[in-house]
Amino acid sequence: xxxxxxxxxxxxxxxxxxxxxxxxxxxxxxxxxxxxxxxxxxxxxxxxxxxxxxxxxxxxxxxxxxxxxxxxxxxxxxxxxxxxxxxxxxxxxxxxxxxxxxxxxxxxxxxxxxxxxxxxxxxxxxxxxxxxxxxxxxxxxxxxxxxxxxxxxxxxxxxxxxxxxxxxxxxxxxxxxxxxxxxxxxxxxxxxxxxxxxxxxxxxxxxxxxxxxxxxxxxxxxxxxxxxxxxxxxxxxxxxxxxxxxxxxxxxxxxxxxxxxxxxxxxxxxxxx
Ligand SMILES: C[S@@+](CC[C@H](N)C(=O)[O-])C[C@H]1O[C@@H](n2cnc3c(N)ncnc32)[C@H](O)[C@@H]1O
Numbered sequence: 001x002x003x004x005x006x007x008x009x010x011x012x013x014x015x016x017x018x019x020x021x022x023x024x025x026x027x028x029x030x031x032x033x034x035x036x037x038x039x040x041x042x043x044x045x046x047x048x049x050x051x052x053x054x055x056x057x058x059x060x061x062x063x064x065x066x067x068x069x070x071x072x073x074x075x076x077x078x079x080x081x082x083x084x085x086x087x088x089x090x091x092x093x094x095x096x097x098x099x100x101x102x103x104x105x106x107x108x109x110x111x112x113x114x115x116x117x118x119x120x121x122x123x124x125x126x127x128x129x130x131x132x133x134x135x136x137x138x139x140x141x142x143x144x145x146x147x148x149x150x151x152x153x154x155x156x157x158x159x160x161x162x163x164x165x166x167x168x169x170x171x172x173x174x175x176x177x178x179x180x181x182x183x184x185x186x187x188x189x190x191x192x193x194x195x196x197x198x199x200x201x202x203x204x205x206x207x208x209x210x211x212x213x214x215x216x217x218x219x220x221x222x223x224x225x226x227x228x229x230x231x232x233x234x235x236x237x238x239x240x241x242x243x244x245x246x247x248x249x250x251x252x253x254x255x256x257x258x259x260x261x262x263x264x265x266x267x268x269x270x271x272x273x
Contacts, residue, residue, distance in 0.1 A: 004125035006181030006229070009056075009079045016228055021057065021085065027121070027221050028059035030213055031206075035149075036063060038206060039118065042264050043145045047071050048115040051139055053104050053132070054078075054122030058086030058097070064118070065097035074109065076102040104132035112141040120149040123189065127180030133196035142269020146198060147262060152186025155259035156222060162245070162254065165223075168238040172226035179229070189263035198265025209257040216246035218256045 012020055044050065050068045055061045055075030065073035073096060077083050086099045102108045104119070104126060117140050123129045136146050153173055158165050173183045182188070193201045210218045219242050227239035245253060 004078075004122075004127065004180065006127075006176050006179040007125040010081050012228065017081075019224065020228070023220060023224050024056055025059055026217060030217060030221075031208060032060075032063060034206060035060070035120075036067065038204070038262060039064070039147065040067065042147055042202075042204065042262060044116045044118070044147070049113070050074070051076065051107070051109060051114040051117045053102075053107060053117065053119045053136065054125075055086065055099065056082045058082075058090035058099060060118075060120060061086065061097055061099070062090040062094045065094045068096060070096060071115070072096045072098070074114070075099040076104075076107050076109070078103050105135055107135060107139055109139045111138050112144075114140055115144045116140075117144070117146045118149070119147075121151070123148050123150045124176070124183055124185045125181045129182075129185065129188075129192050130195050133192055133198070137196050137198065137267050140267045142267050144267050145264055146193070146267070147264045148189050148193075149260060149262050150185050150189065151183075151258055151260055153183040155186065155261075156257075158254040158256045160254055162242065164238045164241045168223055168226050168230070168235060168242065171230045171235060171238075175226075175230045186259070186261035189261060190265075193263060193265035196265070197268065199268050201263070201265040204262045204264075206260045206262070207257055208260055210253070210255055214246075215253045215256065216243070218258075219243055219246060222256070222258060 046067050048068055049071040050064055050073040052061045052075045055077050058075050061073055061075040083099050091097055117136050126132050140146055153169055176183050190201050190203050223239045223242050227235040
């Protein structure tokens, strides 16, 4: 299976695995109601058959399956370990969810088998996002919708911005690119969707800031993975230095904001389900 070099959970060390699972949980739950509402606004209506590609431990797939109802939700991922966590924790808590191994490039799902396909924080790790969109287009029925959610480090900032944040962000950009990923994927999603032949392409954004999360959680979400991606002592030290900013009195802490991109496009053809 084509596992992204830029994100391979099963190759993390034990300590990084435990911390990363916590970070994914925080990242999924902290704005869960905002994300669920956003997806419903973008066309994921009750009764839609959902596929989530790159579902990881399924922290979103479970709640999304409650909206899908009996139509059902299927989570696909390349990580044996994250799928095991999804099956152990998420599947027993939701009636209409299933998890299967598969890749964004070859999911193993039948053609035209879902109404709405979602991927969150996956495309920044893919070396060939266009090929993944072509596979997504195959899985979605004509008239169905694809929604890709991701970030773009050109739209991530702290104010005032510590030098450590600038350095870690720019080193992570290079490291992720060297691993086949792209930390500036957000701005590219609409063009990629055009290339995959989708129609009715739209881009909406949600700003997530330290007002929503507090500085400690904001830094954990936006810097911990960067340190793992860069993978050297300097990066770990920069992330640690940044995390200590959360110990400052609140009025001395920097304000942080990241823009989350939701790009949607429709599979051409009949609109009937
Ligand atoms: C940053 S995690 C996001 C997980 C989940 N979407 C979330 O938001 O919690 C990226 C996910 O993509 C998965 N992944 C990496 N390469 C993949 C591929 N080629 N096809 C499908 N999933 C892949 C990883 O195993 C991991 O679960």
